[in-house]
Amino acid sequence: MLKQFFIICSGSDTDILNTCSKGEQNKYAGIGATVFFTAVMAFIAGSYALYTVFDNLYSAILFGFIWGLLIFNLDRYIVSTIKKTGSVLDEFIQASPRIILAVIIAIVISKPLELKIFEKEINQVLLEQKNDLTLANKNQIAKQFNPNIENLNKNITALQQEIATKEAEVNALYDTYIAEAEGTAGTKLLGKGPVYKEKRDKHDALLAELQLLKAENKTKIEATETQIASLKGDYETQVSNTQPIINNFDGLMARVNALGKLPWLPSFFIFLLFLAIETSPIFAKLLSPKGAYDYKLEDEETALKTNVAQNKKQREVMLKTDFAINDRIYADLENEDELYTYKRTKARELMQLQADAFYKQQKNIL
Structure with missing residues (x-):
């Protein structure tokens, strides 16, 4: 079986x-x-x-x-x-x-x-490729967000620098009116005189401006940090959304390419x-x-081929003979008077019918 x-x-x-x-x-x-x-x-x-x-x-x-x-x-x-x-x-x-x-x-x-x-070696190659793709993907996405984040960080730095500059001015005025009170600078008179009071008022006014600036800049910094956090959140979301595509990078073509690296x-x-x-x-x-099967198969095929060739040749001879017989028959009929007279009569009748039909057609038109 x-x-x-x-x-x-x-x-x-x-x-x-x-x-x-x-x-x-x-x-x-x-x-x-x-x-x-x-x-x-x-x-x-x-x-x-x-x-x-x-x-x-x-x-x-x-x-x-x-x-x-x-x-x-x-x-x-x-x-x-x-x-x-x-x-x-x-x-x-x-x-x-x-x-x-x-x-x-x-x-x-x-x-x-x-x-x-x-499969194990290919998985290792695919893992390395996935890691490279992950890093490249994060870098490409970061290029979309980093310029905005850097500009916002620069704004925060500028606001902080503005506060630091104002604090330096306030501290300088503080040192000035303290030195005036101690008599180590300015008028060099010990005690809190009119000059001291003038410098103290100037310091206090600038200190109030500093407190107001800190409050305003703090609000601006918090708003800017919120924007930065939002951009970072969008970055993480986009990374998370694109990561499954990289994780599924193990199809047939990827595996064939990985096999080529081995x-x-x-x-x-x-x-x-x-x-x-x-x-x-x-x-x-x-x-x-060449065995018995090949010889028997060849014998059967050649026998069929010979039979087909014989039949084809016989049909060709039969067709040729039939053409010759038909030629002789029509040659004999060509000189037969009875057939000529019959065909002449029929042709005459046909022409008469055509003449009558033409006459009726022209009469109807008139």
Whole structure:
């Protein structure tokens, strides 16, 4: 049962193969088994590839099953269309397009399985890329907010500097009227005289201005700090909103690119393995000697080809003969008086009818 199934997978003519030896049947059963298991690997690879895209197990399995059937049908077609001619060069030329197709299929099958085999290494590469993307994303978003935040910080610094300047003036006046009271500066008279009072009033007035300036600038600084906090909040919100896009940066294309950043040799050997699996039925058929199945298939095909050629030639001769007979018949009829008289009578009647119809038409117009 299993052997018969693999023979069907090989694409060979089961009716002819059943008349061949067991060895010939086993050869084609082996070719069919290779075709079947290649399709199984294609099913696994296709399912995994689609799962990395949509994260849906059932859709991935359905797609993988369809993909496996497609690869199975292609491989079966490739193997079944290679005919043994007895000439190695002719057979290789005949098989070259099929070998190219087999290479393409091997690449398509091997790539998703490479992604699964090197999944841990690929995840490490993707993690590094995600970290780089996160930093780059934060820097790009910061460029939208930093100029405004810097301007607002400059405004706060200017307001604080204004207070500091006013405090320095107040402190200077304080030192002045204290020195006047102690007699160490100004009039150098000890005690609180008129000059002291004048300097004290000037200090107190400037101190009141300082208190008012502090209150006003404090309100402005708090409002500016609120704007800065709002901008920083908007920055964090935008970073949070864009981060899921970076976190989901692990699709099929991203994984293929990450695989390309890994050492190429292990991946190349895996590709060679699948290439060998995919092309093995072709080379097995090319390298094997011409067997009983090939001779019987060739005999059946050439017999049919000969029969078709004979039928075609016979129809051509029959057509040529029919043309010659018709020519002779019409040549004999050409000189027959009775046929001439009959046709002359009918032509005369037809012309009379045409003349009558024309006369009636012209009469109606008048």
